[in-house]
Amino acid sequence: MQVFVRDNNVDQALRALKKKMQREGIFREMKARKAYEKPSERKTREKAEAVRRARKLTRKQAIRDGLIAAPKRPARDVRGPGRGARASAPSAPSAR
Template sequence: MQVFVRDNNVDQALRALKKKMQREGIFREMKARKAYEKPSERKTREKAEAVRRARKLARKQGIRDGLIAAPKRPSRDTRGPGRGGRAGSPPASGAR
């Protein structure tokens, strides 16, 4: 896994690395490997994950087919401060 540091901004690169690791499931795997998991617990967990994946897939397919109403997305005004701005614009909370 590789993250580039631009303009000596290590904090931004660290945030990007954490986001990539979260997406890849590395934190979840580290937590799982911390302690021994019995084979019966592993089977139970894997079955639950499979059910969760199947339900998610069915829900997305239902939304695509129009059988289920898609969840409403929050409007841009209600998302809160510091979100949704352009990259070059000043922060909403004032000067730093």
């Protein structure tokens, strides 16, 4: 896994690396390998994960087919997440 550091911005590169690791499931695997998992527990967990995936797939297919309504999305702020007072103020043209 590789992340490039641009303009000596290590914090941004670290965030990108963590996001990649999260997507790949590395954190979940590290947590699982921290302690021994008995084979019977592993089978039980894998079966539960398979059931969860199957239910999710069935639910998505039913939503696509129009059999059930899609879940309501929460109302979002117009400015978007993480926007402070600066985002709502009109910006003045810069003299660059």
